[in-house]
Amino acid sequence: MQGNARVSLPPGKYHIKEKERVMSKKIxxxxxxxxxxxxxxxxxxDNGYETCSAKDALEGIDIAxxxxxxxxxxxxxxxxxxxxxxxxxxxxDPALKNIPVVVISGLSGHQYAINKAVAxxxxxxxxxxxxxxxxxxxx
Amino acid sequence: xxxxxxxxxxxxNLSAALSVYIRRQQFDVRTAGTADAAHEHLKNHIPDVxxxxxxxxxxEGTRFLLDFKSKHxxxxxxxxxxxxxxxxxxxxxxxxxxxxxxxxxxxxxxDISLQHARQNLRLAxxxxxxxxxxxDLHEAHNLYHQLFDEVPCYIxxxxxxxxxxxxxxxxxxxxxxxxxxxCYKIYKHRDAPCPECPVxxxxxxxxxxxxxxxxxxxxxxxxxxxxxxxxxxNEHGEISQVMEMATNITQVRRLQDHLTSxxxxxxxxxxxxxxxxxxxxxxxxxxxxxxxxxxxxxIQHSYERIADTSSRIRKMVLDILYYAKSRGMQYQTTDAARxxxxxxxxxxxxxxxxxxxxxxxxxxxxxxxxxxxDWFYQAxxxxxxxxxxxxxxxxDKPQHRIDFTVVSQDADTVRLEIADNGIGMDEEARRKMxxxxxxSKGSKGTGLGMYIANHIIAQHGGGIEVDSVYGxxxxxxxxxxxxxxxxxxxxxxxxxxxxGAENGKKGFH
Numbered sequence: 001m002q003g004n005a006r007v008s009l010p011p012g013k014y015h016i017k018e019k020e021r022v023m024s025k026k027i028x029x030x031x032x033x034x035x036x037x038x039x040x041x042x043x044x045x046d047n048g049y050e051t052c053s054a055k056d057a058l059e060g061i062d063i064a065x066x067x068x069x070x071x072x073x074x075x076x077x078x079x080x081x082x083x084x085x086x087x088x089x090x091x092x093d094p095a096l097k098n099i100p101v102v103v104i105s106g107l108s109g110h111q112y113a114i115n116k117a118v119a120x121x122x123x124x125x126x127x128x129x130x131x132x133x134x135x136x137x138x139x
Numbered sequence: 140x141x142x143x144x145x146x147x148x149x150x151x152n153l154s155a156a157l158s159v160y161i162r163r164q165q166f167d168v169r170t171a172g173t174a175d176a177a178h179e180h181l182k183n184h185i186p187d188v189x190x191x192x193x194x195x196x197x198x199e200g201t202r203f204l205l206d207f208k209s210k211h212x213x214x215x216x217x218x219x220x221x222x223x224x225x226x227x228x229x230x231x232x233x234x235x236x237x238x239x240x241x242x243x244x245x246x247x248x249x250d251i252s253l254q255h256a257r258q259n260l261r262l263a264x265x266x267x268x269x270x271x272x273x274x275d276l277h278e279a280h281n282l283y284h285q286l287f288d289e290v291p292c293y294i295x296x297x298x299x300x301x302x303x304x305x306x307x308x309x310x311x312x313x314x315x316x317x318x319x320x321x322c323y324k325i326y327k328h329r330d331a332p333c334p335e336c337p338v339x340x341x342x343x344x345x346x347x348x349x350x351x352x353x354x355x356x357x358x359x360x361x362x363x364x365x366x367x368x369x370x371x372x373n374e375h376g377e378i379s380q381v382m383e384m385a386t387n388i389t390q391v392r393r394l395q396d397h398l399t400s401x402x403x404x405x406x407x408x409x410x411x412x413x414x415x416x417x418x419x420x421x422x423x424x425x426x427x428x429x430x431x432x433x434x435x436x437x438i439q440h441s442y443e444r445i446a447d448t449s450s451r452i453r454k455m456v457l458d459i460l461y462y463a464k465s466r467g468m469q470y471q472t473t474d475a476a477r478x479x480x481x482x483x484x485x486x487x488x489x490x491x492x493x494x495x496x497x498x499x500x501x502x503x504x505x506x507x508x509x510x511x512x513d514w515f516y517q518a519x520x521x522x523x524x525x526x527x528x529x530x531x532x533x534x535d536k537p538q539h540r541i542d543f544t545v546v547s548q549d550a551d552t553v554r555l556e557i558a559d560n561g562i563g564m565d566e567e568a569r570r571k572m573x574x575x576x577x578x579s580k581g582s583k584g585t586g587l588g589m590y591i592a593n594h595i596i597a598q599h600g601g602g603i604e605v606d607s608v609y610g611x612x613x614x615x616x617x618x619x620x621x622x623x624x625x626x627x628x629x630x631x632x633x634x635x636x637x638x639g640a641e642n643g644k645k646g647f648h
Contacts, residue, residue, distance in 0.1 A: 033414050035448055039421020046428060106413030123413040124420050 025138050026050040028069035030060045030086070031104070036123075040073060040104075047131055057086030064096050071138045074117075076105035087116070100137045104130070142187035142257060146170045147177045148219065149195055153242075160246065161190070164253055174199035181207070188256045189216045193228055201231055208235050213263050215256035219244060293364065293385040296371065297322050297338055304380060313356040322383070326354040341368040341381045352385070363392040408587075411455065418448045457517075458587040468511040468598055470623065475505035475553045478512060479545040486523035486543065495530045496540035505545050508553045508621040510599055515619075518595035521588040522557045522615050529561025529613060536560060553619050560612040569607050599623070 027049045029040040034055070041051040052067045054060035064072065074086065091097040101116070106123040118137045121130055144166040148154040151172060158168045169186070171177040174195050180186070189207065193200040208216055215237045220228045225241040237259065238252045287294060287307050293314070294307040301322040306314070314325050322338065323329040332339065337348035348368045355361050364385040373379040422445035429437030483499045490497040523543065530539035541559045548554040564572065564579070571577040573593040578586040596603055601619040 033418060035418035035421055035444060036414060038444070039418065039424060042421070042425060042428075106410040106417070124416040127420075127424065 024048055024050050025070040026052065026067060027134065027138075028060070028064060028067060028072045029053040030055075030057065030072060031075040032056055033075075036075070043127060043130075044134070049134075057089075060086055061089055061093070061096075064090065064099070065093070068095070069099060071134060072099055072101045073104050073134075074101050076103060091116070102130075102133055102137065141165050141167050142260060143167045143169070143184065144188045144190060145177065145180055145186035147174075147189070147191035147195070147200075148172065149192065157244075157249075160249070161253065164250065166253070174203040177203060185211065185214070187214065187260055188253070189214060190219060191216065192219050192221065193231075194221050194224060204232070205235070208232075213267075215259050217252050217256060290384075291386075293387070294382065295322065295385075296380050296382050298380055299342055301332055301336070301338060313358075313360075313362075314354075315357045326352070328355055337366055337368045338381045338383055341370050342378055345370050345378055351388075354385070362387050362389045364388060408455070408459065412452075415448060415452050415455070419445065419452070422448055455587075458591060461514075461517075461587075461591050468514065470509050470511050472507050473510050473512050473515075475508050475545060475547075476501050476503055478510075478516060479505065479543070479555070482516060482519055482523065483543055485520060486527070486541070489524065490527050490530075490541055493527060493531055494539075495527055496538065498540060498542045500542070500544045500546075502546045505547045505553055506621065508619055509623055510619065511595075514595045515599065518592040519555060519557075519617065521592040522617070525588070526557050526559035526561065526613065526615075529559050529563065531561070533560075533562035533610075535610065548618065551621055553621060555617040555619070556614065557617075558612065558614040563609045563611050563613055564605075564607040565609040568609075569605055572605065573603075 027040075027044045029037050029044075029051060030053070031037050031040070032055050037053045037055070041053055044051050052063055052069060054063045060072075060074075072090075087101060090099070090101070100118040103117045103120040104123060104125060105120070119133045121133065142165075144161060146154060146158060146161065146168055148157070148170065149172050154170050154172065158170055161168050166188070169180055169184075171180055177191075189204075191200070191204055193204055195203070204216065204218075207214075216235075217238045217240060218228055218232060218236050219240045219242065222242050225239060228236075229239060238255060240248055240252055287305075290307060291309065292307075293310040295303050295310055296305040298304055303318055303320055303322060303325065306316075306318065317325070321332075323331065323333050323336075327333060333352075335350065337350040340346075340348045347370075350366050352364050352366055353361055354364055365388050366383055366385040369382050369384075370378040371380040371382055422441050425437055425441035425444060428434075429441055479499075479501045483497070483501065487497040487499070523541070526541045530541065533539065539560055541557065544554075544556040544558075546554050568579050572589050574586075574590065577589075593603060596617060596619070599619055600623050601617060604616040604618075605613065607613040
């Protein structure tokens with residue numbers, strides 16, 4: 001359930017055409033709650049994105065290096081390494097520092113935690129708003 | 140001040156002549172010639188002095204005067220006898236009479252006699268005034284003493300060495316009877332005076348001082364008290380002692396602490412609540428899209444997701460409710476093995492879903508114990524759930540298992556053990572595990588579960604022992620007395636009187 005394995009849901013029906021899929025962008029979801037990870041990956045996949053995920057920041061750096069996502073959604077309060085520290089590590093890596101980060105968090109006042117994040121969204125979030133923010137910011 | 144004098148004399152001429160003389164001596168004089176006339180006077184007014192000739196007509200004089208003296212012993216009575224009657228009068232009246240005169244009366248003898256009467260009268264008045272004042276004083280003293288005793292505060296009077304020289308009833312009840320001991324020893328079990336002592340400040344500057352303190356009673360209870368001090372000044376105008384009055388505000392503080400942590404809890408919990416709402420949104424999204432696309436597999440999955448999330452929300456709400464309103468315990472004699480089996484069923488199912496092995500060893504002869512089945516069940520379930528979570532958080536071991544053991548330790552104690560080979564805790568986490576709002580589970584934890592579990596076990600008079608090694612696993616030993624101790628009962632009745640016992644009750648599964 002946890003880790004970088006993509007959530008096993010029946011593929012196909014929700015995905016856009018094979019031709020476009022080659023071109024599709026990849027979003028990495030970082031959240032310690034597997035239920036939220038599953039929600040976000042399913043939502044993104046249903047809307048034509050590829051996904052990968054990590055359950056904490058430490059894992060997040062390694063997976064980001066492997067998967068080279070086009071956008072990262074980041075929860076701020078997680079065990080192990082806290083969101084802002086993860087963000088600093090990310091920006092220290094030249095290969096990763098240009099990946100846009102969208103903060104999705106239940107912490108109040110989170111918009112101040114990472115000022116370089118391209119957007120901050122509060123849990124629970126509005127699906128359409130999240131998809132719009134992702135679409136606008138994805139490289 | 141002129142005194143009233145009643146002059147009883149049958150000889151009218153003598154009466155008139157002597158009256159003039161006596162008036163000159165600053166007496167208001169009234170005269171009576173017979174016993175009947177004297178009676179009439181006494182009906183309206185009791186004189187200060189009586190001057191009387193016992194030789195009244197009809198031989199009434201002796202009886203009348205004896206009667207009068209028996210009713211008004213305090214009123215000076217001077218006898219003025221006819222010539223030759225002095226001795227017989229003395230025989231009749233004896234020492235009951237203040238003075239004796241015989242006709243013909245010499246002016247100097249009458250003067251001295253009247254002066255004596257006046258002096259005696261004044262002394263008697265002074266005496267009775269003093270007696271009355273003494274009585275008032277005594278009453279006031281009693282009243283103040285009663286006030287001192289009955290005031291619903293701890294009152295003590297202390298000397299410069301902080302020795303208690305007087306204490307009131309409430310103080311004696313909670314802190315003992317010993318007068319002469321040191322305040323700091325009795326109140327705080329210290330060996331030296333406290334810093335910032337308000338009594339010391341009052342000795343220094345003669346003003347009232349105020350301080351909030353935490354004191355420990357002779358029964359070991361801690362009370363928050365608000366203390367005021369006041370100087371006691373002796374006749375030389377020096378501060379000889381200081382009175383300290385302490386009001387018990389423990390309940391107010393307890394309520395404040397409760398409200399503070401309630402606020403703190405709502406703050407820290409809102410993050411968890413938001414996370415769960417997001418997870419619930421995810422389930423609903425999958426259900427919605429699954430139905431729209433006729434995807435049975437996705438619908439099934441969404442059902443599991445929603446069920447799981449709603450049970451998490453349920454648990455969190457129950458935790459919050461427990462904390463927000465501490466309900467009184469409802470103890471029942473309960474079969475330990477039966478309770479343990481229902482716990483094992485619930486935890487076993489949870490562990491099974493996550494692929495964690497669950498092994499039980501429940502002694503059929505574990506016996507009975509006196510617990511609140513609902514809350515005790517919830518407390519132990521919290522430990523079992525933590526064991527499952529600890530296994531899920533451990534990435535290293537190929538196989539995880541939980542061992543749940545319930546045995547009769549001895550005639551007085553039931554022992555429950557929960558051992559897992561999950562992630563374990565480091566020293567810091569182990570030390571903090573029962574602290575309110577401490578959680579090692581990220582957004583999954585509220586920091587309430589262990590706090591409440593610990594609280595419940597403590598209320599049952601039980602003890603918890605935790606051994607844990609990070610990366611290896613955790614073993615929790617819970618010992619519960621079969622019968623509640625007197626101390627536990629006392630604490631309980633105290634809590635009940637604070638919160639009011641609540642009756643709503645649900646059966647355990």
